[in-house]
Amino acid sequence: MLILECPCCGVKSEETEFHAGGEAHLKRFGPGSTDAEFEGYLFMRENKRGVHFERWRHVNGCGKWFLAARDTNTLEFFGFYPAQTHEPPQDIKDKISAKHPGWSWREFQ
Amino acid sequence: MSEAVSFLNGAEATHNGVTVRDAGPVGMVTLRGDLSAAKLKTAVKKITGQPVPGVRKSTVTGGKGACWMSPDELLIVVPHAEAAAAVAELESALAGGHFMAVNVSDARACLTLSGGVAAREVLAKIAPVDLSTAAFGAGDFRRTRMAQVAGAFWLDDAETFHVVCFRSVGHYVFGLLENGAKAGPVGVLA
Ligand SMILES: [Zn+2]
Numbered sequence: 001m002l003i004l005e006c007p008c009c010g011v012k013s014e015e016t017e018f019h020a021g022g023e024a025h026l027k028r029f030g031p032g033s034t035d036a037e038f039e040g041y042l043f044m045r046e047n048k049r050g051v052h053f054e055r056w057r058h059v060n061g062c063g064k065w066f067l068a069a070r071d072t073n074t075l076e077f078f079g080f081y082p083a084q085t086h087e088p089p090q091d092i093k094d095k096i097s098a099k100h101p102g103w104s105w106r107e108f109q
Numbered sequence: 110m111s112e113a114v115s116f117l118n119g120a121e122a123t124h125n126g127v128t129v130r131d132a133g134p135v136g137m138v139t140l141r142g143d144l145s146a147a148k149l150k151t152a153v154k155k156i157t158g159q160p161v162p163g164v165r166k167s168t169v170t171g172g173k174g175a176c177w178m179s180p181d182e183l184l185i186v187v188p189h190a191e192a193a194a195a196v197a198e199l200e201s202a203l204a205g206g207h208f209m210a211v212n213v214s215d216a217r218a219c220l221t222l223s224g225g226v227a228a229r230e231v232l233a234k235i236a237p238v239d240l241s242t243a244a245f246g247a248g249d250f251r252r253t254r255m256a257q258v259a260g261a262f263w264l265d266d267a268e269t270f271h272v273v274c275f276r277s278v279g280h281y282v283f284g285l286l287e288n289g290a291k292a293g294p295v296g297v298l299a
Binding site: 007009010011013014016017059060061062063064 | 164165178179182220237238251252253256259
């Protein structure tokens with residue numbers, strides 16, 4: 001059972017009050033991009049055992065989207081942050097580094 | 110004008126000291142906008158007689174007030190016959206700004222649940238919420254999942270829960286609460 005804390009309304013609850021929305025920090029490639037970039041944007045996703053970044057929605061609560069960093073192996077969450085964030089905040093990166101020195105995920109480390 | 114009838118027309122059930130009741134027609138207005146804006150605060154105060162509620166709080170007393178739904182949404186509660194006037198008031202007060210005010214009275218069902226700690230346990234059986242007296246008190250409001258549907262509730266000064274859900278699932282929620290009461294106390298919150 002995953003325990004999440006919504007950064008928009010402050011509710012801490014188990015996962016059935018929320019809904020997972022796939023990978024976070026996707027960079028959009030639209031008109032003018034190469035076929036490979038467009039394919040990557042549409043279909044290519046991280047599937048790591050360990051540090052992962054995801055979009056979640058507080059669907060049975062305040063209804064807002066937010067982002068989360070977690071360990072897919074231990075089900076531990078490192079932190080939650082607003083959907084309008086382009087890269088994981090430093091305090092969350094530090095928390096991850098404490099448990100997984102030298103981690104990386106896409107262009108973040 | 111046809112007569113407004115609530116989802117179970119005032120049905121009531123009591124088991125093991127817990128009473129579930131169809132609260133009858135309740136006026137409800139969804140208001141979306143900037144909750145910190147002066148115009149909005151003034152309009153909410155004029156309609157409900159109360160300030161804008163804090164995060165996850167309800168100001169509803171005596172059938173009037175507001176509940177905090179999200180960082181940009183309130184649920185205004187008024188007597189059923191006053192909902193249309195509340196929408197008109199909001200529309201004139203907030204004209205020209207970015208907002209939405211909709212009368213959702215007939216889209217929702219309202220129930221009350223009373224019975225002290227036993228009532229807390231009935232609700233705790235169907236919602237992933239800490240309902241101990243230390244964690245959830247009078248004036249607290251929560252949107253959550255109630256078994257298989259979305260719902261919300263607040264607690265008033267008389268230890269009565271006011272439960273809100275979509276009218277289409279009102280019968281289901283009434284059944285959830287009634288069955289929870291029938292099953293009797295668990296004892297975890299006692
Ligand atoms: Zn939330």
